[in-house]
Amino acid sequence: xxxxxxxxxxxxxxxxxxxxxxxxxxxxxxNYVFEIEDAIQNSFLKSLKIWNQNNIPNxxxxxxxxxxxxxxxxxxxxxxxxxxxCSFESIEDHSTIDNQAxxxxxxxxxxSSFESISNQAKILFIIKNIFGLxxxxxxxxxxxxxxxxxxxxxxxxxxIQLEFDNKTIEINSITARQQTIxxxxxxxxxxxxxxxxxxxxxxxxxxNKDLCLETFALTKLLFNQCQSDSTRNLLALFCFHVARxxxxxxxxxxxxxxxxxxxxxxxxxxxxxxxxxxxxKNISKFYLEAIIISKYMSIxxxxxxxxSDIVKLYEMIQQTSQSPIVKLNYxxxxxxxGKTKEALTTLSEIEKELxxxxxxxxxxxxxxxxxxSPEESGDLFISVMxxxxxxxxxxxxxxxxxxxx
Numbered sequence: 001x002x003x004x005x006x007x008x009x010x011x012x013x014x015x016x017x018x019x020x021x022x023x024x025x026x027x028x029x030x031n032y033v034f035e036i037e038d039a040i041q042n043s044f045l046k047s048l049k050i051w052n053q054n055n056i057p058n059x060x061x062x063x064x065x066x067x068x069x070x071x072x073x074x075x076x077x078x079x080x081x082x083x084x085x086c087s088f089e090s091i092e093d094h095s096t097i098d099n100q101a102x103x104x105x106x107x108x109x110x111x112s113s114f115e116s117i118s119n120q121a122k123i124l125f126i127i128k129n130i131f132g133l134x135x136x137x138x139x140x141x142x143x144x145x146x147x148x149x150x151x152x153x154x155x156x157x158x159x160i161q162l163e164f165d166n167k168t169i170e171i172n173s174i175t176a177r178q179q180t181i182x183x184x185x186x187x188x189x190x191x192x193x194x195x196x197x198x199x200x201x202x203x204x205x206x207x208n209k210d211l212c213l214e215t216f217a218l219t220k221l222l223f224n225q226c227q228s229d230s231t232r233n234l235l236a237l238f239c240f241h242v243a244r245x246x247x248x249x250x251x252x253x254x255x256x257x258x259x260x261x262x263x264x265x266x267x268x269x270x271x272x273x274x275x276x277x278x279x280x281k282n283i284s285k286f287y288l289e290a291i292i293i294s295k296y297m298s299i300x301x302x303x304x305x306x307x308s309d310i311v312k313l314y315e316m317i318q319q320t321s322q323s324p325i326v327k328l329n330y331x332x333x334x335x336x337x338g339k340t341k342e343a344l345t346t347l348s349e350i351e352k353e354l355x356x357x358x359x360x361x362x363x364x365x366x367x368x369x370x371x372x373s374p375e376e377s378g379d380l381f382i383s384v385m386x387x388x389x390x391x392x393x394x395x396x397x398x399x400x401x402x403x404x405x
Contacts, residue, residue: 015132015210017131019103019104020040021036021040021107022107022171024036024065024068025103026107027069028076030163031161032072033157035075035076037129040068042071043068044064047063047067104130105218105222107130107171108184109176110171110174111126111156112184117156117159119183119186121152122183122187123142123190124138124153127142131191135150137194181222185219188215188219188222189234192212192215192219194208195210205249206392212241215238219231220235230286232276233277233280234286236286237289239269239270239273240269240273242269243269244257244260244265246264246266248260253399254396256400277290277294288316289317292314295309304336304337307337314333317330324353328361328364331343331346331347331364340372363380365380366380
């Protein structure tokens with residue numbers, strides 16, 4: 001949503017979005033998923049008009065829940081006032097306010113369990129309605145164009161309505177199967193990555209900490225409920241990443257991984273990461289990625305043999321994941337062991353899978369070309385910098401890559 005709030009205040013709205021959506025879905029059911037979405041937006045807009053320094057409710061979540069709930073009821077009455085099969089009194093009587101219960105994970109499990117909806121569609125729907133990201137942000141971080149995302153989310157809402165037409169659901173009672181758990185993990189993984197390396201102009205310090213920590217907490221809750229090996233290793237991966245957040249920014253400047261002050265890394269979280277890290281029966285990308293980041297964090301100066309080991313790990317990941325971002329990381333590591341030609345060949349293949357002038361792709365390619373084609377490398381860095389809208393990243397490129405040109 002677009003408003004004049006400070007970034008921190010907007011983050012508060014995002015954190016509340018999923019709780020409101022889950023609570024209202026549990027009360028009203030899937031038939032009213034469109035109304036619920038509209039009601040939440042309306043409640044946020046109403047809060048912007050009413051709240052001021054002297055008129056902010058003590059419990060914002062409760063205020064928003066009541067306003068959104070009443071908005072849903074109003075929409076239902078307006079659309080079905082002549083339908084004798086619908087008892088609004090019954091709906092109101094059973095719509096008690098119980099926003100103390102956080103049903104976000106149960107709602108994610110519920111949506112993930114739909115066999116009639118593709119995994120990609122589930123992820124897009126949940127990123128928007130549980131984590132409160134807008135269409136533009138989702139597009140920027142998923143490599144999918146905005147129109148396709150908008151259509152996908154609307155189709156998902158309609159599919160959910162058709163699947164549970166006039167059926168009562170109890171979100172809290174749904175038990176996740178293993179296949180559903182895998183989908184939930186992918187969703188949490190995607191959302192965490194969006195928060196950990198944000199390209200939003202409003203995220204001045206690169207990391208949306210609230211989004212990362214909310215995802216981390218939901219992953220821990222999922223592990224406590226399901227005790228899945230893959231969830232355990234996803235938790236390990238998150239621990240290692242979150243441990244580094246304090247060192248990503250220093251005096252307002254972005255610090256690359258290999259130049260970070262390791263003394264600022266959270267040692268307790270690192271130890272917790274090693275506690276959760278455990279070789280599963282079936283090797284997963286979460287386990288392999290956690291192994292890679294643990295190597296980065298455990299060795300202060302990586303040798304050629306270390307880079308070779310990491311290359312092998314990325315080759316193993318590609319057996320389970322065809323993500324172009326994984327391939328980009330693989331190319332970067334190939335260049336570290338002198339396989340520049342192979343890295344550039346793979347990059348040319350990846351380019352077809354990514355949007356034109358993809359930022360991360362351009363930066364990896366520019367870095368690989370530094371030694372063999374400095375002029376082309378410099379042109380790529382300049383091109384990225386000129387298109388960069390996030391101030392802190394632009395300053396990083398100017399100071400660390402372009403200063404010699």
